[in-house]
Amino acid sequence: MNLKLLTAGAILASTVSFGAVKPAQFSVLPGVQFGATKYDSVANFSFNLLGAENQNVSGLDVSLVGYRQVNGNFSGFHVALFGFEAFRVNGNMNGVSLALWNDVHGNLNGGTIGVVNTTDGNAVFNLGGVNVTRGEATVQLGFVNYAETTKGLQFGFVNATKNLEGVQVGFVNYAANGVLPVLPIVNFRKSF
Template identity: 40%
Template structure:
C-alpha cells in the first residue's frame, strides 16, 4: 500500500514537471507539447508563441513570440521577446522588450535596455551600454559606442563615442566624442570632443569644438571653426575662425573678424570689435571700449586706453596713456608722438609735425604747435 502511494506521487510529480518545462517544443500556430517553458530546443515554422526558452530557439520562415530567452536564437524570420534576452539572437529582425544582455544581429533591431551589442541596418534601443551599430541608430542614453552609417538619434545622453556618416542628433548631452561627416546637433552640453563640418550645441562646450561652423553657449577649451564660431556665452581658452562672434573672451581670439564682449588676453584679427580689452588687441582695425594693455592696428578707435595705442590712426574719445601713430587724437593724453597730434588735455609730451593741445601742462614740440596754455 505504501509502495503504491509513493509510486503514484512520483508519477504525478513527473507528469507535473513535464507539463511545466519541455525539453523540446515545436510550434506552428500551436505548441507541441503545450508547455509554457522550454529547457532545450524550441522550433517555429510560420508562427509560434511560448513562455520562457532556456536553450536554443529556431524560427524558420516565421515569427516567434516568447516571454524570455536564455540562450541562443538562430532563425530566418523574426521574434518578439517581451521580457528581454540573455545570450545571442541572430534573426532577420529582433523586437525585444525588457533588458537584453548579450548580442543582437539582424536587419532591424528594436530593443529595450541593452547591455552588450546590437548590429543591424536599423538598430534602436532604450538605454544602451556597449555597442550600437547600424546605418541608422536610435537610443535613449548610450554608454559606449554609437556608430551609424547615416545617422544617430539619441533622446538622452551619450557617454563615450558617437560617430556617424551624415548627422548626430542628441537631445541630451555628450560626454566623450561626437564625430560626424556633416552635422552635430546637441541639445545639452558637450564635455569632450565635438567634430563635424557643422556643430550646433545648445548648451556649453568643455573641451574641443572643431567645425566649419560652430554654434555653442559657453566654451571652455578650444573652439575652431574654419568659417566661423558663434558663441552665445563666454569663451575661456582659444576661439579661432574666419568670423568669431561671442560674449566675453578670456584667452586667445583669432579670426578675420572678431566680435565679442569683454576681452582678457589676446584679440587678433583683421577687424576686432570688442567691449573692454585687457591685454593685447591687434588688428588692421580695432574698435573697442576701454583698453588696458596694447592696442595695435592700422586704425584704432577706443574710449580710454591705459597702456600703448600704436597705429597709423589712433582715436580715443576718452583718455590715453601713450599714442604713437601718424594721426593721434585723444580727449586727454600723457604722451603723443606722430605727424599730427590732437588732444584736449595734455599731461606730458606731444611730439609731431602738427600738435594741437587745448590745455597743455608742458610745452609741445616742435614745428606747428597750437595750444592755449602750458
C-alpha cells in the same frame, strides 16, 4: 497645466544651455562655429578662419582674416595672422590685439597695434596709422593721434587733444591747454 509646465521646462533648459564658458572654439565664420556659439564665452583658445562672435573671450584668440566680435569683455592676446581683420570688443579689453582695425567700446588696459585703433573709453597704448581715443590716452604712437585727454605721450605726424597732461611730439601738435594751442615739433601743458 502639464503643457504649461512642459513649455516652461523647455524654455528653462534652452536658456541654461546658452551662455556657457567653453574651453576652445574653431570658427569658419560668425555663426558657423564649433565648440562655442555666439552666446557662449571662450576661455583658453579660439581659432577663426573668416571671423567669429562670442560673449566674452579670454586666452589666445587667433584669426586669419575677416571680422571678430566680442560682445562683452576680452582678456588675453588676439592676433590676425594675415592682418586683414576688424577686431571689435563691445566691453573692456585687457591684453593686446594685432589687427587691421581694433575697435574697443570700453576701456583698453593693454595695447592695440593696427592701421586704425579706436577706443571709446580710456586707452593705455595704441600703435598705428590712426589712433582715436574718446577718453583718456596714456601713449599713442602713430601718423595721426587724437584723444580727448592725453596723460602721457602722443608721438606722430599730427597729434591732437583737448586736455594735455604730458607731451606731444610731431609735425603739428594741437592741445587746447598747451603752451600754445598749436605748435610744431613739441607741445606740452602750460604747468608741466
